[in-house]
Amino acid sequence: MVLVDIRETKSVKASDIFLQIRPGKDFEVITILRALVKEQPVDESQVQETGLTLEQLQDFVDRMKKAKFGVFFFGMGLSMTRGKHMNSAALLTLAAELNAFTKFVAMPMRGHGNVTGADVIMRWQTGYPFAIQFGRGYPRYNPGEFSTVDLLVRGDVDAALILGADPGATMPQPAIDHLARIPTICLDPKVTHTSRLSRVHITTAATGISAPGTGYRMDEVPLPLRPALKSPYPTDEQVVRRIHEAVLKKPDWLQQGNRMALNQV
Amino acid sequence: MLRITGGKVYDPLHGIDGQIRDICIHDGKVVDSVDGGRTIDASGMVVFPGGVDVHTHVAGGSINFARAMTPEDHRRTVAFIRSQTTRSGLGGMAPTTFATGYLYAGMGWTTVNEAAVPILSAKHTHEELRDVPIVDKSCCVLMANNEILLDLLEQGEMERARHLVAWQIWAAKAYGVKAVNPGGVAAWKWGNDAKQMAETVPGYTSLTPAKIVTGLAQIIDELGLPHPIHLHCNNLGAPGNISTTLETMKSLDGRRAHMAHLQYHSYGGDDWSTMRSEAPAMAEYFNQQKNLTCDAGAVLFGDTVTITADGPWQHLLYKLTGRKWGNLDVENETGCGIVPYTYRPSNLVNAVQWAVGLELLLLIDDPWRIFLTTDHPNGACFWRYPEIIQLLMCRDFRQECVTQLSEKARERVHLPDIDREYSRFEIAIITSAGPAKALGMPNKGHLGAGADADVVVYDEDEDIARMFGHPRYVIKGGEIVIEEGDIRATPEGREFLVQPSFDREIEDFLRPLFEETYTMSFENYPVEMHRIERPEISECIDVST
Known part of the structure; x- marks a missing residue:
């Protein structure tokens, strides 16, 4: 070696x-x-x-x-x-x-958590691994412009949902300051730097310990995660689904019929 | 309930060739008659059974790696904007999952067979297939380079190998078995290849590609899988490789096989500068072999990204093109290579490839045994199928395209001499009825009572590519999914599986080997049933001849 x-x-x-x-x-x-x-x-x-x-x-x-x-x-x-x-x-x-x-x-060599899994799924759903912008209704990609850290440092976002990560511990101070300034919602089984600065912290079951799921190894091989314990807390998936259902009850602002962008700009 | 009335119906399985018939639909199935419900007036329109793609790569580790490698293509391609019925996505060389469903359904294809799935990452493939809406799906598990299986084949332990194959099919929740470059991908782990059928595979003492092919074909027939061995021959893409392909076909000796993307396996010549089409020789031999089906793997000029389990070939392609190259090795099972590629009419090799795909489609005389594919995305993207239909149905258009080729290229091909034009009836066979039959899906590819109500209604149009690219209505499982060029509904498709029988004791054999050589625990290896969205288990059949 x-x-x-x-x-x-x-x-x-x-x-x-x-x-x-x-x-x-x-x-x-x-x-x-x-x-x-x-x-x-x-x-x-x-x-x-x-x-x-x-x-x-x-x-x-x-x-x-x-x-x-x-x-x-x-x-x-x-x-x-x-x-x-x-x-x-x-x-x-x-x-x-x-x-x-x-x-x-x-x-x-991948970092914390199921970062490979996030990468893999974003790729099949949007074509891109990270730094994806849906502002125009379709996925666009530009690291440096649309990556989380850059959006936060520039103060371009006015709300944040943090899942399976602790940016409050790793990101540069201007990004952290902005997270504290805006309504930040954090889903995490434990108290973290991010949960402390969040407006809302929803405690969830720990995936792989008390919640099922799939983790992707750094060679992109998927592994099933089976919970060994029961948790009084909901899983990340349950929380996100409930938020999604609540959002769906709001009047739909999307247009009828399909549109395609033939020339992306 | 739905009635499609007044359309010219093409239903090759029932010999219906453009007669005006009513198609009645109830509860997701075609029925003899219905009372009430909506009626679609299809007067002056053409009615086809939904398209079936026998060989495509739309989900799993390799296409997803290709997506990661081609952001520059995503940027220039058609984007789907999120609406009340559709999710956002991108088209292009390696479309995203949701877009894949919309694009297939958007041209009237309603069933797709993902042709290459390693067991180790099959969970990933099934998760992606869940995110491909509208179409029904099946997949083939990769086997011909699985080292545990190869060891058994070398030792001649056919009985145990059969149980292992059956176990692995069920572990992967697959529908069929794919063999890619038998022995060659295993050898690639050590930088080698296996090009000749009778030569020993590097790393083995007596195992040859021929032995792998015949062993697997035999096992698959014994298990009675509805779809025969799905075979990607050795020596893909190389000048003069027709000899390897013919040898492979001969070694099958009457056993059933589906020869994948035959275009890539029908070349003459000794090197890149002398490469020529051997489609007539291939077609002549193939016409006699009633045990075989094939798909074209046709090439169209333009940009695409090539992805295949054939690792050594992709390394060669990378060296030839000097473009990006991705390689994945999947432990003891298989591998995969990815190289973006542009087929150019001015390039001699590309010109020959373009011609060979069309020549095979035109020279193989039984449309029930050759099917329309481009080996998406290898030869071209699946959403370009209507262009191929136009090339097949219109001789004048074809000859016009031939003029793009250099004089040198025209001497190497036979396309200018072929006058055959496909009829609509034959197009319905190669795009739907034929592949459904080869896949062993009795409810697909026809419009008789009891069939799945997958129906396409086209406007008659002199522009053939436009006609087949933009159906007026697409009905999937009885539901109108495309109407007036708009996606109206995006139901989830089903997934077809087979469950061949095997002796549970095979796990006692496999477990210690697995624990010694693999990097995950044995219990985590098989795909759990709850991961399959709307599974439908197909029966095995009796293949004794």
Whole structure:
């Protein structure tokens, strides 16, 4: 196992080789690796910027090519730092290109909760995994514009329903401030940072402990969740259904007949 | 209650070829007569049984991966705006689930067979199928690369293999069995492939693709599944692969089989520059093999996204195109590759592919054994079927399209020499009656008493693509779902399953192997019945010949 990180983490003990790179240099490291995989010359000064030596990188490439089945696991250190999705794209390209030599795949390490499940379902219902805007009656996608954190920081939303997440603990302060300012409803089995700042906190049964459901593993394999305990609280699904039923009783503002947007703008 | 009166009816199963008949509907079924209820005056219109798609990819891990990979297409495609009857969604190369139902029903298709489901992620597929409204659904479970099954086939343990196959079909809540590149996808886990029928599959000592194909076909006939083995042959897409396909057909030796997307398996030549159509040779052989059915897997020029369990082929396609490539490996069962692709008339290979799909449809003489598909989304998107109907029904239009091809391409194909034009009666066979029969669905694909009331009413129109693309009325299970170009109702469809019998002891064999090699607990593996929306279990049949 080769570990690449900007600092010595607990995982170093488990790894055979640790490559400590300079913060924010992921894209550069991956690009140099891609060049070395294709036996292209690389500039020594560019190698130096990464905090690694050419020998280390060449050795890494040789090992990858010799592997029978290689996997890149990557996380938010790659996708949420300088370069963001460009870093992820570069790593996926590296994995694809390594298949000219051996079997290689890349897999994102997912964060808390059933984030993969949310991703999967949003994709089949709307075509997009997250950052989806229904304002025009059909799904539109633009990370940075429609992602939760950006909407909150800009103060573009006037109500929020939070489910299966604790943005109050992880999001930047301006986003949290806005959540506290607007009517925020939070569904959570326990008291969280978000529930404390919410206008309404509905306590629900914990999925997998006292509520049934389906969790998607990070390789997108669905697993049934069977409750071991009973809960006095309703499940998330029951609460959302009841809210939905109540909303349906309001006069329908949708037009009759179907409309299609032939040219999305 | 509903009466459709005065329309020209095309019901091939009952030999009705454009005669004016009344179709009466009561309680979701076609009946001999009704008293009262609504009457649709279909004078001057054409009445068809609802379309049946024998091979499509509309739900599950692979198409959902394709959706994730193509946001640029979602952005430019038709969007469905939420209304009182419909949910929002997107069309395009890999439509979202709700849109898939609206698009199929919107052109008169009312039953679809999702052709590739791994057991491990079958729960996902069924959840997606629940979200495909209006149409009835079934699915085929992927098997020919399942390592536990391959081991049994190698050891010749056919009895146990049969119980395992039956157990797995029920575990996946599937309707049929799909074999994709038998042995090749398993070999791909190690970067290899299995191209020749008689060569040993890498990683095995004696197992060959031929042995997998015949073993599985035999088991499926013994179990009496209503739909035979759904077979995607080895060596897909490669020049000269007709030899592999013919060898596969010969190895079946009279057993039933449905040959999926035959277009991709009917090429001559030695490499990409000499690739040519071998559709006449394929059709000539196929015409004699009454045990076989096939679907076209036709190609249309334009953008699409290719998705298949055939991992090694997709890696090759990625290398050829240099475009995006997605690969999924599904533990011991199967895999999948995804590559966006553009078929161009100026490209020699694409031109040959386009011609081969149409040539097979025109040269295979029995329309009851070849069906209209594009292997959606691989050859083209399903919502382009009306374009193919136009190409089949109108020779002049076809010849006009041939002129787009380069001179070099025209020398490699036979399409310019074919004069056949499909009749409406034959179109009703290849889009509805035939695939329903091949799927073993006795209540689909016809308008006789007792049939499911899935009926399409088209306005007569000289523009064939427009006529078949925009039905005046679509009735699904007796309910009017499309009227005057508007979606009026979006009922949930049913899902067809089979429950072949097996010995419970097979679990004692499977459980230890499973616990050793899989990454979930055995109890979590099968799909629970409550996950299936409106299940309908079909009977197994006697296939002894």
